[in-house]
Amino acid sequence: MKTNTLKIIINRSVADVFEFTTNPNNTDKWFVDAGKERTNEWPRKLGTIYENNNGFLTVTEFELDKLFTLTKKDKFCVRYQYRVLDNGATEMTYTEESLNGDLDSITDMIPMLKLKEIMES
Numbered sequence: 837m838k839t840n841t842l843k844i845i846i847n848r849s850v851a852d853v854f855e856f857t858t859n860p861n862n863t864d865k866w867f868v869d870a871g872k873e874r875t876n877e878w879p880r881k882l883g884t885i886y887e888n889n890n891g892f893l894t895v896t897e898f899e900l901d902k903l904f905t906l907t908k909k910d911k912f913c914v915r916y917q918y919r920v921l922d923n924g925a926t927e928m929t930y931t932e933e934s935l936n937g938d939l940d941s942i943t944d945m946i947p948m949l950k951l952k953e954i955m956e957s
Contacts, residue, residue, distance in 0.1 A: 838933070838934045838937070838938050838939045839931060839932070839933045839934075840931070840932045840933075840939060840942045840943060841929060841930070841931045842929070842930045842931075842943065842944075842945060842948050843927060843928070843929045843930075844927070844928055844930075844945075844948040844949070844951070844952055845921065845925050845926070845927050845928075845952075846925060846926045846928060846951065846952050846955045846956065847925045847955075847956050848925070848926060848955045848956065849920075849924065849926065850901045850902075850918045850919070850920045850926045851901050852926075852955065853918060853926040853928055853955060854900070854901045854902075854904070854916075854918050856951075856954075856955060857904070857916060857928070857951065858880055858904050858916070860873035860874050860875050860886060860888075861873075863888065865950075865954060866947055866950045866951040866954055867947045867950075867951075868947070868950075869889065869941075869943075869947070870888040870889055870890065871888050871889035872888065873886055873887065873888040874886070874887050874888075875887070880895060880898070881895065881898055882895055882896070882897075882898045883895060886906055890908060891908055892908070893906035893907060893908050893914075894906065894907055894908075894909070896913065897915065901918055902917070902918055902919075903915070903916070903917055903918070904916040904918075907935075910935055910936060911934070911935055911936065912932060912933060912934050912935055912939060912940075913932070913933050913935065914930070914931070914932045914933075915929075915930070915931045915932075915933070916928060916929070916930055917929040917931075928948075928951075930943070930948065
């Protein structure tokens with residue numbers, strides 16, 4: 837099992853960052869490799885299915901403004917964790933984890949930096 841974890845601080849409220857990063861209409865604006873994304877229902881919740889360049893992923897963990905996990909059955913999961921900082925900014929932790937071996941690719945900081953740029957402009 838392989839894991840890749842990235843952290844970034846975004847000078848926006850946790851509610852804003854959570855809403856933006858979990859909205860499929862925004863994904864291709866900052867996470868280009870995922871491509872256009874759509875869901876089978878909105879608002880998203882536990883069990884919602886997202887579809888993007890990685891195929892079909894299911895929301896397997898969901899805590900509003902705290903935790904959001906997408907899992908591709910028996911392959912990998914991506915987990916977003918959100919934490920409010922003392923100054924009101926948000927620390928977002930992005931973790932991708934293989935569920936059966938190696939990751940096909942590893943995300944670098946480029947999407948996180950793009951997200952920060954968009955959210956803070």
